[in-house]
Amino acid sequence: FYFSKNISSAINILIESTKKIASGDFSTRIELNNSELKELSDNMNYMATELENLENLRKDFITNVSHDLRSPLTSIKGFVTALQDGTIAYEDKDKYLQIILDETDRLSKLTDDIMLLTKMENNVSELNITSFELKTVIKKACSKFERAILDKNQNLSLELFDKEVYVCGDLNKIQRVITNILDNAIKFTPSGGNIKIETSIIDEKAYVKISDTGIGISKDDINHIWHRFHKADKSRGIDKKGTGLGLAIVHEIIRAHKENITVESEIGVGTSFTFSVELAEA
Ligand SMILES: Nc1ncnc2c1ncn2[C@@H]1O[C@H](COP(=O)(O)OP(=O)(O)OP(=O)(O)O)[C@@H](O)[C@H]1O
Ligand SMILES: [Mg+2]
Known part of the structure; x- marks a missing residue:
């Protein structure tokens, strides 16, 4: 009872x-x-x-x-x-x-x-998956920033595959990933700084790495950069107009592709983002 x-x-x-x-x-x-x-x-x-x-x-x-x-x-x-x-x-x-x-x-x-x-x-x-040439998309994304890079007197170097490499994915969305990361790299790197894009293939995947010699992201901020509207305090002074959606979009696109993106950064030294894309069947 x-x-x-x-x-x-x-x-x-x-x-x-x-x-x-x-x-x-x-x-x-x-x-x-x-x-x-x-x-x-x-x-x-x-x-x-x-x-x-x-x-x-x-x-x-x-x-x-x-x-x-x-x-x-x-x-x-x-x-x-x-x-x-x-x-x-x-x-x-x-x-x-x-x-x-x-x-x-x-x-x-x-x-x-x-x-x-x-x-x-x-x-x-829904993703519109096709097979496309990766270097072409990277170069197309870079061409949108020619003016901005020139204005900031920055140096953009490309270390890309020496042959054509086809990957599988949504072309427009992968291009968007590159432009959003590149946009940040230019914005958060002082005049005269360096920005580099490298490609590699490891274990059946293509990797794109975009690095800069900019202001860097603190340990506290780095876990939040993927969240909608998150902007590091320091960056507020540099970029009053950004809303903090760029990386949230990048994250969602990569998630939808079931791929990975990682970030490494050191305050005052620079930041690099690396994401993977599936290689297309030869
Ligand atoms: N390359 C970078 N170097 C230093 N800080 C960065 C870099 N990329 C992103 N950040 C930090 O992460 C925050 C979020 O980036 P995100 O692209 O989402 O937003 P945003 O660039 O501020 O605005 P939006 O992209 O919507 O215009 C930035 O405000 C900045 O503090
Ligand atoms: Mg941004």
């Missing part, structure tokens, strides 16, 4: 707690230390913690997106109003129209990035 009474009160506690969790109170935890149902309650506590973490991520995501959407919109609105009411002189208008255009580009990039990321995370975006 004592045994069943004990269980029934434990079950009541469990029922009450599940009601709370179901109503959205994810901070609920169940204390059933001496009960036969302890294992079940531990599992439920684990579930509640996971739900709480997810909910926090969702809230952070909305806060970040709202903030990043609002700041360019505020500045666009401000300049348009100033152009309309004559606060900005007619002869200065081109300069401000250019700012408005840049801000709209930023908004487009942000919304495109968020769409891509959410699609990939929900596995809605």
